[in-house]
Amino acid sequence: MKIETRQEEIIRVAAKLFKEKGYSAVTMRDLAKAMGIKAASLYNHIKSKQDILKTIIISLAEEFTEGMLQIQASNENCIGKLNRIIELHVKISNQNIYGMASLNNDWMHLEEKLEYYQQLRDDYENDFRKILETGIASGEIINIKPEVMMFSILTTLRSLYLWIPKKEDINLDELSHSLSQILIKGINK
């Protein structure tokens, strides 16, 4: 277990506060209080409030991009790839519950990195859509509008951060499996 730097601690605590109230409603004074120091002291470790948000969101977005690249490169079939996507979301969401809230709800408050984030998200969705379309073309999944399918699956996966913390004894493999049944059996011929 790597020792957490003070900067990492600030980012971790900030993400927790951002999940509860959203980026805009959390003040540097709130964050300092949660850290047990004064607001001015935060600036010895971080550049700005915006920089905290950027770090939280971009690292997560890049993790998803990386995961999607590996899934694309695999030679599984369409359903196999969808299962890998489910596992990817379960894994990342469980590792960073608080950060996922910012990724989902506070991305619009990014400043310089906004366009970069949007590009990553658009690419991710396009890759996802392509997997569904391939599955439809090959007859592997039913022929319902891929947009509606993607919307349904992706919004469920994107909301995992809200739901995982409520389960006391979470078994990640079991959760992935249940989600797979519910999300995929419905579109599997």
Place this chain on the structure above:
Amino acid sequence: MKIETRQEEIIRVAAKLFKEKGYSAVTMRDLAKAMGIKAASLYNHIKSKQDILKTIIISLAEEFTEGMLQIQASNENCIGKLNRIIELHVKISNQNIYGMASLNNDWMHLEEKLEYYQQLRDDYENDFRKILETGIASGEIINIKPEVMMFSILTTLRSLYLWIPKKEDINLDELSHSLSQILIKGINK
């Protein structure tokens, strides 16, 4: 078509801004600018910023509660009730896209009405869960953890506001039908 009062117009425009940036990031000056007046003038029509949020969220939450009561009182079977719930979400989301964003993302910024909102939401989820449990008990739907099922269906329905505006030529019946296929066929024996 009822004529919109100035107060209703403010609430409608506020909801639109809240959807884009969230309640906390929208200032009364932003809202005034969008209305073409000065911030101070808003207070001739509304009591406070908080009051705008309360109006948006509570009216929607009560609409869902009312809808759920009717569905419960109907004598449809479990799948029929689930389809009615899908239609309820599609209808309300389509009627009030902007308000749905506040309901989903800004409820935690409610002040006096926070507990009331939480009660309505908890009741709604309990009613939903009961429908699923009844369906499992009667063998109408598959026996997967009802929590995961509810989570999956409800988060999809709650995110409709993000997705409906992207479809130019939206046919509500068709959308409800597609969602029904995707969300229910997966849990239908």
Place this chain on the structure above:
DNA sequence: GTCTATATGGAGATAGAC
């Protein structure tokens, strides 16, 4: 019903002592 002017408080961030 809208305006200008203003009250009051709190935001993000920096300087410089310890």
Place this chain on the structure above:
DNA sequence: GTCTATCTCCATATAGAC
């Protein structure tokens, strides 16, 4: 690495003229 003190700006909201 943390503190106190402070800068500057902007937030919600009110008072009172037109």
